[in-house]
Amino acid sequence: MLALDIAALEMRFPGLDTPVLSIENLHLPAGGGLAITGASGSGKSTLVNVVTGLEPATRGSVCWGDTEITRLPTGRRDAFRAAHIGLVMQDFHLFPGLSAYENVVLPVRLARRLKPGERERALHLLEISGIARPGQPIETLSRGEMQRVAVARALLPKPGVIVADEPTASLDRRIGGEVADLIVRLARAEGATLLVVTHDPALVERIGRHIVLDGGRIIEDAGKAEAA
Ligand SMILES: Nc1ncnc2c1ncn2[C@@H]1O[C@H](COP(=O)(O)OP(=O)(O)OP(=O)(O)O)[C@@H](O)[C@H]1O
Numbered sequence: 740m741l742a743l744d745i746a747a748l749e750m751r752f753p754g755l756d757t758p759v760l761s762i763e764n765l766h767l768p769a770g771g772g773l774a775i776t777g778a779s780g781s782g783k784s785t786l787v788n789v790v791t792g793l794e795p796a797t798r799g800s801v802c803w804g805d806t807e808i809t810r811l812p813t814g815r816r817d818a819f820r821a822a823h824i825g826l827v828m829q830d831f832h833l834f835p836g837l838s839a840y841e842n843v844v845l846p847v848r849l850a851r852r853l854k855p856g857e858r859e860r861a862l863h864l865l866e867i868s869g870i871a872r873p874g875q876p877i878e879t880l881s882r883g884e885m886q887r888v889a890v891a892r893a894l895l896p897k898p899g900v901i902v903a904d905e906p907t908a909s910l911d912r913r914i915g916g917e918v919a920d921l922i923v924r925l926a927r928a929e930g931a932t933l934l935v936v937t938h939d940p941a942l943v944e945r946i947g948r949h950i951v952l953d954g955g956r957i958i959e960d961a962g963k964a965e966a967a
Contacts, residue, residue, distance in 0.1 A: 740930045741804040741823060741899035743767040743790065748799035748809075750785050750955070758797070760785045760955040767948075769804070769899075772923065772933040774943040777952030783936045786952065787904050790934065791824050792816035803900060821850055825893030825931065827903040827922065831885045833877050833892075839865060839884075840873035843892040857895065864891035868921060883914035890922055894929055901926045903935045907942060916941055 743765065750760035760782040767773050777783050788794040790801055792808045795816075801809045803823060808816055820826075833842050843861045847853060865873045868887040870880075877888065886906060893901055903922055907915030919942040926933040935946060943949050951959040 740769040740932050742769040742771075742802075743773075743900075743932060743934070744800075744802040745790070746800050748789065748801060749797050750782075750789060750794070751797045758955055760789065762786075762799075762955075762957060765950070765957065767932060767934070770927075770930050770932055772926070772946040772948060773935070774946040774949045775934065775936045775952065776938060776943060776949065781952040782955035783952055784904065785955070787902060787934070787936055791826065791902050792820050821846070822896065823899045825896070825898035825901045827886070827889050827893050827901065827906045829905040829908045831882075831889045833885055833888060835878045837877055838874045839870050839877055839880065839888045842877050842888055843873075843895055846892065847896055861891065861895055864894055864925075867925070869917075881914075883910055883918060886910060886918045887921060890918070890925060894925055894931070897929065898931055901931045901933050903933075903937075905936055905938070907937065907939050915939060919945060 745762050745765040748760065748762045749758045751758045775783050775786060789796050796809045800807050806819060808819055811819060834845060837845065840861060843865060844853060847857065862873055868891045870884060870887055877885065880888065906922060907919050910918060919939060923945050933946065935942060937943060948962040950957050
């Protein structure tokens with residue numbers, strides 16, 4: 740698990756007078772959870788892109804533990820993300836033509852050989868995520884099951900951090916609730932720090948701590964004491 744520390748962070752895009760993201764300070768303890776909400780255009784995806792190192796910041800610092808990712812060149816940021824950050828996206832990003840199990844191990848296998856025990860871990864993660872048939876072709880799974888596979892895939896390399904961007908937005912309420920529960924439960928069980936962008940009040944409540952973005956700034960930070 741890794742703590743997050745953001746200081747004097749700013750993201751600007753060419754042609755815009757004001758920054759789309761401006762965060763003076765944000766600390767999330769290792770193993771803590773944080774829900775991020777805000778209206779459309781408030782900067783949620785931009786924040787996800789910067790904290791995961793998908794985009795370089797214009798100014799300021801983002802540290803995960805001792806690593807200041809905003810100082811790393813692109814290749815090393817990508818390597819850091821692959822090793823330490825499990826991503827769960829709204830639209831799953833799974834690969835058709837492969838089974839559920841093959842999808843879970845694919846990102847690791849593209850980077851390196853599976854370590855001893857990782858095959859068993861992948862099967863175990865699928866099982867505790869509620870996927871009974873790991874050999875089932877991915878395109879035949881329900882949407883809720885697909886997101887469960889994506890959660891298992893994010894956890895396989897034992898990341899210190901899980902970042903989920905609207906993970907339940909394309910699921911119906913009941914299935915979304917089950918997937919939300921799975922993400923929070925597994926992140927806690929694995930000791931991963933959890934960051935979730937969501938509009939889902941049940942998921943926000945489940946996580947505990949909650950920031951609201953408006954115009955790229957944090958206008959509310961609630962539940963900090965209980966969640967810490
Ligand atoms: N590459 C870019 N170039 C210029 N402007 C950008 C770029 N990326 C994002 N923006 C602007 O930054 C602001 C924040 O965008 P962002 O996608 O982070 O919002 P969001 O809160 O995730 O919105 P949504 O909920 O609709 O996904 C928006 O005004 C958007 O138009």
